[in-house]
Amino acid sequence: MLQYIARRILLFIPALVVISLIAFIINTEAPGDPAARLVNASIGLTESYKMDRQKIVDQKRKELGLDLPVFYFSIGSFDQSGASLHSWKKYVPVIHFYGTENQYHKWVSGIILHGDFGTSYVTQLPVTNEILSHLPWTLLLTFLSTLLAFGISIPIGMYAAEKKGCFFDKFSSVGLFILFSLPNFFVASMLLVFFANPQFFGWFPESGVQDVVSFNDNWSLWMKIEHWAPYLVLPLITYTYSSFAFLSRQMRAGALEIFGQEYITTARAKGLPEGSVLWKHVFRNSLAPIITAFASAFPVAVTGSIIVETLFSIPGMGREIYQALLNYDYPVIVAVFMIIGLLSLTGYLVSDIIYALTDPRVSFSKK
Amino acid sequence: MNNGEYRYTRYIWMQFKKNKPALISLYVFIFLVIISLLSDLIANRQPLYAKYRGRNFFPAFETFFRKTMTDSTINPINHKYEKLQYDITDWRALPLEHVIWAPIPYSASETDKFGMDYVSPGTAQQYMDAKGNIVLSPYILKHHLGTNRIGQDVTSGLIHGTLIALKVGLFSMAIAAFLGIILGGVSGFFGDYRLKISRGAFIMAIPGLFFGIFYGFIVRYDVLKNAFETNVFIGTVQLILSLAIATFFVSLFVYLWRILKKIKFFSGKIFVPMDIIILKLIEIFDSIPPLLFIITFSALFVNKSLALVIIIIGVLFAPQIARLTRTEFIRIRMLDYIQSARALGIGNMRIIFRHILPNALAPVFVALAFGAATAIIAESGLSFLGIGVPADTVTWGSLLSYSRDNFNAWWMVVFPGMAIFITVTMFNLIGEGLREALNPRSKF
Numbered sequence: 030m031l032q033y034i035a036r037r038i039l040l041f042i043p044a045l046v047v048i049s050l051i052a053f054i055i056n057t058e059a060p061g062d063p064a065a066r067l068v069n070a071s072i073g074l075t076e077s078y079k080m081d082r083q084k085i086v087d088q089k090r091k092e093l094g095l096d097l098p099v100f101y102f103s104i105g106s107f108d109q110s111g112a113s114l115h116s117w118k119k120y121v122p123v124i125h126f127y128g129t130e131n132q133y134h135k136w137v138s139g140i141i142l143h144g145d146f147g148t149s150y151v152t153q154l155p156v157t158n159e160i161l162s163h164l165p166w167t168l169l170l171t172f173l174s175t176l177l178a179f180g181i182s183i184p185i186g187m188y189a190a191e192k193k194g195c196f197f198d199k200f201s202s203v204g205l206f207i208l209f210s211l212p213n214f215f216v217a218s219m220l221l222v223f224f225a226n227p228q229f230f231g232w233f234p235e236s237g238v239q240d241v242v243s244f245n246d247n248w249s250l251w252m253k254i255e256h257w258a259p260y261l262v263l264p265l266i267t268y269t270y271s272s273f274a275f276l277s278r279q280m281r282a283g284a285l286e287i288f289g290q291e292y293i294t295t296a297r298a299k300g301l302p303e304g305s306v307l308w309k310h311v312f313r314n315s316l317a318p319i320i321t322a323f324a325s326a327f328p329v330a331v332t333g334s335i336i337v338e339t340l341f342s343i344p345g346m347g348r349e350i351y352q353a354l355l356n357y358d359y360p361v362i363v364a365v366f367m368i369i370g371l372l373s374l375t376g377y378l379v380s381d382i383i384y385a386l387t388d389p390r391v392s393f394s395k396k
Numbered sequence: 397m398n399n400g401e402y403r404y405t406r407y408i409w410m411q412f413k414k415n416k417p418a419l420i421s422l423y424v425f426i427f428l429v430i431i432s433l434l435s436d437l438i439a440n441r442q443p444l445y446a447k448y449r450g451r452n453f454f455p456a457f458e459t460f461f462r463k464t465m466t467d468s469t470i471n472p473i474n475h476k477y478e479k480l481q482y483d484i485t486d487w488r489a490l491p492l493e494h495v496i497w498a499p500i501p502y503s504a505s506e507t508d509k510f511g512m513d514y515v516s517p518g519t520a521q522q523y524m525d526a527k528g529n530i531v532l533s534p535y536i537l538k539h540h541l542g543t544n545r546i547g548q549d550v551t552s553g554l555i556h557g558t559l560i561a562l563k564v565g566l567f568s569m570a571i572a573a574f575l576g577i578i579l580g581g582v583s584g585f586f587g588d589y590r591l592k593i594s595r596g597a598f599i600m601a602i603p604g605l606f607f608g609i610f611y612g613f614i615v616r617y618d619v620l621k622n623a624f625e626t627n628v629f630i631g632t633v634q635l636i637l638s639l640a641i642a643t644f645f646v647s648l649f650v651y652l653w654r655i656l657k658k659i660k661f662f663s664g665k666i667f668v669p670m671d672i673i674i675l676k677l678i679e680i681f682d683s684i685p686p687l688l689f690i691i692t693f694s695a696l697f698v699n700k701s702l703a704l705v706i707i708i709i710g711v712l713f714a715p716q717i718a719r720l721t722r723t724e725f726i727r728i729r730m731l732d733y734i735q736s737a738r739a740l741g742i743g744n745m746r747i748i749f750r751h752i753l754p755n756a757l758a759p760v761f762v763a764l765a766f767g768a769a770t771a772i773i774a775e776s777g778l779s780f781l782g783i784g785v786p787a788d789t790v791t792w793g794s795l796l797s798y799s800r801d802n803f804n805a806w807w808m809v810v811f812p813g814m815a816i817f818i819t820v821t822m823f824n825l826i827g828e829g830l831r832e833a834l835n836p837r838s839k840f
Contacts, residue, residue: 122610210821212773215813226803332685
């Protein structure tokens with residue numbers, strides 16, 4: 030068992046390295062010169078600076094370590110100057126080794142040691158602070174919607190599986206199928222047009238999370254929640270419906286398979302009450318796919334939040350990513366990419382270990 | 397089975413037919429394919445037929461093959477030649493003697509000067525007639541499903557968007573199937589202990605890889621970068637060329653290992669654990685949520701294009717196909733008929749392509765049908781956010797995004813949204829039908 034977990038964790042590391050490499054490639058291959066962009070953003074393009082602009086940019090470049098070699102080693106041409114384009118020297122490969130004084134090493138150790146993802150091109154603030162300050166809204170919405178989705182989908186899925194073929198099962202199957210096929214931006218736009226629009230039903234505020242004028246920071250927590258609640262209804266619906274449809278279908282399919290097993294017949298034959306059969310035998314055994322879904326819930330929610338938060342103007346991580354994309358703010362994009370990759374990998378790791386702990390059929394040894 | 401002939405495909409078709417929603421979806425699919433192929437004839441600002449100054453024109457048909465078709469007529473007043481370039485001529489403003497408009501007389505990206513700022517369906521609309529007067533539009537020239545902020549006709553956008561949606565769904569899945577089946581097949585067939593190569597070849601492959609990467613990618617770095625900056629298609633061609641160069645060097649060096657054959661150490665056999673390598677690759681790809689991946693990669697390219705979106709979606713979907721193919725290959729590989737094929741001395745390639753692959757495709761087809769639905773949702777989501785396709789391309793997603801500026805324009809939400817929803821549901825239902833038809837346990 031321990032050996033299995035150890036092996037699983039060992040396999041986790043190369044995956045992490047590859048993700049960091051992909052993120053790093055995005056970082057270095059991104060169009061534009063980071064140093065120039067940072068300098069432009071801080072001093073602007075005014076005439077008076079034109080003279081020593083190049084100097085400032087060069088200084089910035091040194092500061093950021095952009096003058097260092099990119100990686101631990103490089104394969105390059107024998108002729109590095111590039112002056113003679115068609116000389117034979119261009120076609121002779123040479124390997125250079127640079128040791129730890131390189132951009133990748135600096136970047137990765139910055140992330141590991143200080144959690145430093147660089148500086149945003151737009152706001153000139155450290156990316157880490159930027160992301161942390163936007164995280165609470167995303168976490169809140171994710172948490173609430175996960176709670177809602179699991180709370181609704183498990184009973185529905187179980188009930189539909191138990192009463193297979195009855196009206197409720199058929200009705201919910203069709204309904205869930207339709208919900209499952211509805212793109213979330215369509216649902217969100219529909220909600221906005223019909224339920225946040227005085228022309229139809231102006232029941233909910235259309236965007237943001239709080240009223241700029243009436244919101245007061247000194248309010249008690251309860252008053253704040255009361256103020257935020259109407260703003261969160263429509264985003265929560267959008268967040269929840271698709272994962273809820275997916276989970277219910279998953280739950281029903283899983284439970285149906287367990288219902289067909291012989292040990293359920295045995296449980297019934299020995300006279301167990303139906304409720305006990307349902308929740309003790311069927312429910313527990315059909316949880317496996319739901320656990321997997323739970324593990325990937327957070328990363329999926331963050332990407333889902335890109336559309337939802339942008340549409341409803343919620344100051345969360347999703348909207349932050351969207352703004353970064355529009356502004357080609359690569360440090361933010363790369364940081365989010367890394368964080369979500371790390372979270373997903375951890376999610377898979379944890380769900381694999383939970384799987385192994387709960388399901389005796391998972392084998393720990395090589396086949 | 398009338399004449400006793402028992403064919404698998406026919407059996408599947410009989411099963412599929414029994415699933416009514418799936419069958420209807422298949423008809424809807426065929427209908428959409430026809431619409432998308434004929435979209436230039438159904439929705440076009442150029443008339444299907446026009447008689448002008450005594451001459452017959454068939455502009456919509458003639459520009460079907462040549463976009464910049466030109467012709468000329470003689471002006472009866474000053475007897476001068478006047479050039480007509482079909483796609484920029486304003487046919488509505490010409491004094492045509494006889495005209496048959498296309499069913500939807502607007503092109504997708506055409507901005508109607510008199511239909512700007514969200515004209516709602518059903519209201520009175522205006523246009524400028526041949527005499528230069530602004531008059532009420534007759535029924536044929538109306539925007540039946542309204543317009544968006546810049547005066548583009550929604551109906552026309554929906555019809556032309558069909559082609560884009562189907563392209564995204566089908567081409568991205570073709571890419572996914574191609575990559576996924578190769579990867580999954582290799583990993584499933586060879587497993588960890590089946591691909592044996594000699595140690596010498598393995599060792600020689602390392603310098604081969606070094607030279608391959610050098611000549612394929614480092615020497616051609618600028619070429620590749622320029623190619624990708626101009627056009628994704630040219631970029632892909634150059635990338636394939638680079639890969640070919642790299643492959644050439646690797647195989648050259650592997651071939652050279654014969655020199656080392658004399659030494660005993662090098663002719664020993666080692667296993668290449670294909671399965672672990674490919675599974676790890678798949679896991680890494682899987683660990684990044686697809687939407688984030690697509691968005692990040694499209695952010696790398698300042699020049700947006702549809703091809704880029706299709707390729708990224710296809711590549712991202714490949715791991716799922718690979719995993720399914722792998723499972724099937726592992727299952728089938730153990731079956732008796734493969735063992736006997738091997739005993740007969742049939743080569744690996746023939747076993748893979750003739751004996752395993754046709755039997756391994758069933759779950760892949762199901763996944764591809766569902767995948768097409770996912771791909772369409774992904775693409776329209778990107779277009780909705782305005783980061784997927786170029787800004788001047790009209791897609792269902794980009795039409796829907798106009799509702800963000802004006803919540804009163806319900807038609808900008810309902811119609812494009814329904815188009816996406818119907819197409820997505822159609823692919824999902826076809827997938828569901830295929831799954832049931834291909835399931836050997838379902839009753840016949």
